[in-house]
Amino acid sequence: MRGSNMDEDQQKKMLDEMVSKVIFNRAKSYAFDYADNVLDRTVFPTPEALQNLQYFTEDFPKSPGDALEILAQLHQYGSPATVSQTGGRYFGFVNGGVVPVALATRWLTDFWDQNAALHIISPVAAKLEEVCETWLKQLFGLSETFVAGFVSGSSTAIFAGLAAGRYRILQNQNWDVNRKGMNGAPEIRVVAGREAHGTVTKALALLGIGTDNVAWVDTDEQGRIIPALMPILDDRTIIVLQAGNVNSGAFDAIDEICNKANVANAWVHVDGAFGLWAAGSAQLRHLTGGIEKANSLSVDGHKTLNTPYDCGIVLCADKQALAQAMQASGSYITYGEHRDGMLYTPEMSRRARAVELWAVLKYLGRAGVDALVSGLHARALQMQDELKSAGFQILNDVVFNQIVICCESDAITQASLSAVQQSGECWMGGSVWRGRAVIRISICSWVTTANDVTRAVNALIKARAAVTSR
Numbered sequence: 001m002r003g004s005n006m007d008e009d010q011q012k013k014m015l016d017e018m019v020s021k022v023i024f025n026r027a028k029s030y031a032f033d034y035a036d037n038v039l040d041r042t043v044f045p046t047p048e049a050l051q052n053l054q055y056f057t058e059d060f061p062k063s064p065g066d067a068l069e070i071l072a073q074l075h076q077y078g079s080p081a082t083v084s085q086t087g088g089r090y091f092g093f094v095n096g097g098v099v100p101v102a103l104a105t106r107w108l109t110d111f112w113d114q115n116a117a118l119h120i121i122s123p124v125a126a127k128l129e130e131v132c133e134t135w136l137k138q139l140f141g142l143s144e145t146f147v148a149g150f151v152s153g154s155s156t157a158i159f160a161g162l163a164a165g166r167y168r169i170l171q172n173q174n175w176d177v178n179r180k181g182m183n184g185a186p187e188i189r190v191v192a193g194r195e196a197h198g199t200v201t202k203a204l205a206l207l208g209i210g211t212d213n214v215a216w217v218d219t220d221e222q223g224r225i226i227p228a229l230m231p232i233l234d235d236r237t238i239i240v241l242q243a244g245n246v247n248s249g250a251f252d253a254i255d256e257i258c259n260k261a262n263v264a265n266a267w268v269h270v271d272g273a274f275g276l277w278a279a280g281s282a283q284l285r286h287l288t289g290g291i292e293k294a295n296s297l298s299v300d301g302h303k304t305l306n307t308p309y310d311c312g313i314v315l316c317a318d319k320q321a322l323a324q325a326m327q328a329s330g331s332y333i334t335y336g337e338h339r340d341g342m343l344y345t346p347e348m349s350r351r352a353r354a355v356e357l358w359a360v361l362k363y364l365g366r367a368g369v370d371a372l373v374s375g376l377h378a379r380a381l382q383m384q385d386e387l388k389s390a391g392f393q394i395l396n397d398v399v400f401n402q403i404v405i406c407c408e409s410d411a412i413t414q415a416s417l418s419a420v421q422q423s424g425e426c427w428m429g430g431s432v433w434r435g436r437a438v439i440r441i442s443i444c445s446w447v448t449t450a451n452d453v454t455r456a457v458n459a460l461i462k463a464r465a466a467v468t469s470r
């Protein structure tokens, strides 16, 4: 109705919500209630909790609602239907917990609501991106020339790294891909291992390179590229290597392959989504040897480092190529006095995710990162030993945080897996490894204790016993 002050009333209500803090205190008490229960509850939601998700199905509200009711609904029906990922017995996919100070940082910075696109939009986001960039280069042992883009995850970071490679290779053939596109462009060949992550093929499709232009290299029993089977490399080749196979955790022979690629002037991208952090552990650093010779690298904060979602990083030795590829402009990029984050990312507006990354790096320091990464490896070795003693077959060398196991037959493996998932004691995922149904275990959270490992193994033993006695 014209002339009514409905909008003003709504604005007043929202101002009061902001000033009185009632809803924020309510959210805080729900969050603390969640945190108090998350270590003991079933790891996967109960059937009842899943059933209750139906309470979210309703017609789009016609008019504004009540903030406290919204929060109450979320906590009553949302919280129980979460996966207990911040507890110690979630071993699915390759996820990770959250370092407490990062979570607290997220709360604080949510009030800032910064847009990290440009220095002029958020000086603090620009400054902390710059600090993270420097620290990551030091941690990973990369040269000064590397720049970092802070993106939503490895999917985007891989896309960005490969886009930079595509830009540089075509530019070297006097082909400006930003203007001319891929129609009639000089051919690019990609060399990747058969075990490359699905996000690599996705990026290649998005970039108009296409998976038919990949020379797939056979891999060994750990999922590593067999270097002797690599084709001859040239300056129109992009090579995609893995620092951490998503099943086995295995690392390609990065140093050896980079040496050949550098001589041929080929572009090397290393997908190190969770494995690149091995470089932060004195004990495991050898796995990542040679990463400083790559042209681009991608890594997640939200996996091994335990930052909140969504935190991915692309690191590129060729600043110009990354900036040109991400801005997709035909003209020259002008660099300001300060860091403008959007030059290195596909997105323009972005949340200031580097602040949480900064908080974790500052909190842990070199020694803390080393302890975190080495600790995940130690828990993985413990789990391997206990599983082996219990008669499970270990199918990979546990070089990092991943364990691939199976039972006597695919059927028993799959039935044991679904029984253990249903037990609520822990959650591990299924996969296929070298033609067999397997259970894939990822130790990825700082919360996981030795006791959690033993409890999970016992749950798996019980699940298998129930299956085989049927």
Ligand SMILES: *Cc1c(COP(=O)(O)O)cnc(C)c1O
Pocket: 094, 152, 153, 154, 155, 156, 197, 199, 244, 245, 246, 271, 272, 273, 274, 300, 312
């Ligand atoms: C998780 C993962 C990805 C994808 O990363 P997102 O952060 O989920 O986008 C790519 N490669 C590997 C090896 C991964 O483990």
